[in-house]
Amino acid sequence: MGGVTTTSSELYPVARLAEVREATIRAGLGALLLTPGPDLRYVTGYDALPLERLTCLAVPAAGEPFLMVPRLELPAAEHSQAARLGIEFVAWDETDDPYEEVARRLGAVGRVGLADRMWAMQSLRFRAVMPEAEQVLAGSALRELRMRKTPAERAALAEAGAAIDAVHTLVPSLLKAGRTEREAGRDIAEAIIDAGHTRVDFVIVGSGPNGASPHHELSDRVIQSGEPVVVDIGGTMPSGYCSDSTRVYCIGEPPAEFAAYYEVLRSAQEAACAHVRPGVTCESVDAAAREVIAEAGFGDRFIHRTGHGIGLETHEEPYIVSGNTEPMEPGFAFSVEPGIYLPGKHGARIEDILVCGETAGERMNNTTRALVVV
Incomplete structure (x- = not known):
């Protein structure tokens, strides 16, 4: 057997990103932060490697989404389904602090939804750079979408x-x-x-x-x-x-x-x-x-x-x-x-x-x- 019965563009449609942004707003969140795992793949189609180096899709309620990606993972990201979304890829180098950059770009947010499978070390880093933001699960925004299969x-x-x-x-x-x-x-x-x-x-x-x-x-x-x-x-x-x-x-x-x-x-x-x-x-x-x-x-x-x-x-x-x-x-x-x-x-x-x-x-x-x- 092998192959898929539907194309990747059908499984991971570009329009999904707009749906996710609307769900973020309905959930009362200032932003979603999605690291490698099922949530990120659902939104972008990108099956990113889970590494200690941060890969993170930021979907703000106000403002444009962007994908933070380690520079050495940039080629993989650019060849993934995420490249169809037309969002900015922000490549960071080994001496950069990608968490600080995410926080700077988002600005003040009251509540932030973290990927349900985000590593604790990443969620704690985000807490350190956004101490005023309440952290909740991204599932509060994504569950309604993910449960209803297309x-x-x-x-x-x-x-x-x-x-x-x-x-x-x-x-x-x-x-x-x-x-x-x-x-x-x-x-x-x-x-x-x-x-x-x-x-x-x-x-x-x-x-x-x-x-x-x-x-x-x-x-x-x-x-x-x-x-x-x-x-x-x-x-x-x-x-x-x-x-x-x-x-x-x-x-x-x-x-x-x-x-x-x-x-x-x-x-x-x-x-x-x-x-x-x-x-x-x-x-x-x-x-x-x-x-x-x-x-x-x-x-x-x-x-x-x-x-x-x-x-x-x-x-x-x-x-x-x-x-x-x-x-x-x-x-x-x-x-x-x-x-x-x-x-x-x-x-x-x-x-x-x-x-x-x-x-x-x-x-x-x-x-x-x-x-x-x-």
């Missing part, structure tokens, strides 16, 4: 979903009794790249009792005949958008206890996916899955939220969890991944990425949700 973003997520689906179709050939989780995980990671991702973000292979740990790391445990294996995998595509999908496999016939609660889990995941539509709350999607599991007597074995948003980050807003009363809107993208975990025995989780459409949810993952017997 058609181009939805297409990128669909491509990511198809790529990780292609990996799951290969997984049965990689899970064999006698192999270790690490050996299988190494081959799965290679398949993630071969399917078109530029980066492997995570590979979970939880065999037997390790399947009861939702974020189990690969280990040297040998996969045994007759036990379930939870495989949760994801990566980042050339577009910058992420994949994430979990399926469960069994090496031979599954234990009767496991087979029974796996069917409960399938029903719960289906109920949550069917519940998705504009207007329902995020917490009601969580409840739709949780009620099925609780009614079957496994309520205390479902130990995490039902899902998380996804886009330029594997985990972002909105979160599908009790207490989140935000109503679904077209363009929301998130996982639906209920799980049942029996410590010391085994566990299971089924995960798809969904995008809320105009009337219902659309799955980005389409491999079988049935237990796959290897």
Whole structure:
């Protein structure tokens, strides 16, 4: 596979910078300061290296935006999507203080939004040069934009979903009794790249009792005949958008206890996916899955939220969890991944990425949700 279904200009439109400036004003901020990470990439398309040298996009509520960039990173910036924006690139040299220069250019601002993933050392430097400015998260301005995926973003997520689906179709050939989780995980990671991702973000292979740990790391445990294996995998595509999908496999016939609660889990995941539509709350999607599991007597074995948003980050807003009363809107993208975990025995989780459409949810993952017997 490989390539992207949409062009970079569609994913990172020039008009987005004006939208972000308007959002900055609505949030009551004097400026946004975006360092390398998902916020900067969302606004500019520039996947800048996170370095101790400051790269920072400043978006003032009044005045023109500019990009502070170390001189040695200037060629990369000039060849990035940010070059289409028509903003000033301010190159700084090794003996300059880029923080002071940002502060000087912005002037007095009452509140400043810092990139949600900004390093502490950078936020503290900005506090030192702008001591009167209240620091808040840039998400206060950007969250409404980033949560509502555009058609181009939805297409990128669909491509990511198809790529990780292609990996799951290969997984049965990689899970064999006698192999270790690490050996299988190494081959799965290679398949993630071969399917078109530029980066492997995570590979979970939880065999037997390790399947009861939702974020189990690969280990040297040998996969045994007759036990379930939870495989949760994801990566980042050339577009910058992420994949994430979990399926469960069994090496031979599954234990009767496991087979029974796996069917409960399938029903719960289906109920949550069917519940998705504009207007329902995020917490009601969580409840739709949780009620099925609780009614079957496994309520205390479902130990995490039902899902998380996804886009330029594997985990972002909105979160599908009790207490989140935000109503679904077209363009929301998130996982639906209920799980049942029996410590010391085994566990299971089924995960798809969904995008809320105009009337219902659309799955980005389409491999079988049935237990796959290897």
